[in-house]
Amino acid sequence: MSTAAIVPAAGGGVRLGAERPKALVPLAGEPLVVHALRALRASEVVDRVVVVGPPTALDELTEAMPSDWTGWASVVAGGAVRQASVAAGLETLSDEHELVLVHDAARALVPPAVVTRVVDALLAGAPAVIPVVPMNDTVKRVGDGRVIETVDRTSLYAVQTPQGFRRDVLTAAHASTTETAATDDAGLVERSGGVVCVVDGDAEAFKITRPLDLALAEAVLSSRRR
Ligand code: CTP
Ligand code: MG
Numbered sequence: 519m520s521t522a523a524i525v526p527a528a529g530g531g532v533r534l535g536a537e538r539p540k541a542l543v544p545l546a547g548e549p550l551v552v553h554a555l556r557a558l559r560a561s562e563v564v565d566r567v568v569v570v571g572p573p574t575a576l577d578e579l580t581e582a583m584p585s586d587w588t589g590w591a592s593v594v595a596g597g598a599v600r601q602a603s604v605a606a607g608l609e610t611l612s613d614e615h616e617l618v619l620v621h622d623a624a625r626a627l628v629p630p631a632v633v634t635r636v637v638d639a640l641l642a643g644a645p646a647v648i649p650v651v652p653m654n655d656t657v658k659r660v661g662d663g664r665v666i667e668t669v670d671r672t673s674l675y676a677v678q679t680p681q682g683f684r685r686d687v688l689t690a691a692h693a694s695t696t697e698t699a700a701t702d703d704a705g706l707v708e709r710s711g712g713v714v715c716v717v718d719g720d721a722e723a724f725k726i727t728r729p730l731d732l733a734l735a736e737a738v739l740s741s742r743r744r
Pocket of ligand 1: 525526527528529530531532534540541570596597599600601603604622623625725726727
């Protein structure tokens with residue numbers, strides 16, 4: 519079965535506070551989005567990638583792609599919110615791809631094994647799959663400046679990407695929603711009554727969100743080089 523990946527990369531990176539779109543922020547000399555695509559490519563289970571970039575940075579993104587990715591990776595314009603960017607990527611996919619991954623450019627260091635686990639679960643019949651990691655911190659519900667309750671964290675997980683879908687499932691979920699600002703594609707599937715399966719994520723698939731995350735990413739890369 520052919521698998522395509524949509525890589526939402528159109529965010530402005532407000533929390534990172536960089537001067538350029540987050541996907542183009544360099545990590546060890548290469549833009550975050552290039553690291554993210556390298557991981558997808560290394561998994562050897564992704565046949566085609568669509569990077570969904572900021573409309574103002576499409577040329578820069580295209581130029582950042584290594585020349586041997588021509589025909590594998592392409593760049594299209596995204597929307598004002600993540601969900602619109604994913605929808606824009608989905609529209610450009612050719613019919614041949616029966617499985618679709620959605621992977622945040624900001625999760626630049628996802629280990630290829632996570633990508634493979636997601637695709638393997640789809641191939642085993644799951645309609646939608648997300649990688650998850652257990653919560654490390656104690657979690658409390660808070661309101662009006664006070665603790666309301668301590669939440670039992672044994673059944674709570676943090677969700678990563680790539681999230682994987684049978685293409686018809688993802689297309690239907692995007693088409694059926696009236697919501698416009700979902701931060702997670704599997705959430706759309708859940709709300710339309712679909713089943714979402716989980717596989718193990720990985721701490722290294724963390725989302726680069728704030729400046730401290732860039733420092734952590736540099737440390738992860740240098741530990742991989744050792
Ligand atoms: N994204 C996107 N289109 C948008 C908003 C976000 O493609 N309109 C992408 C981002 O580029 C990122 C992923 O969705 O790869 C996760 O979003 P996030 O980490 O929130 O990135 P930003 O929106 O860029 O950051 P911030 O919220 O701090 O501005
Ligand atoms: Mg955002």
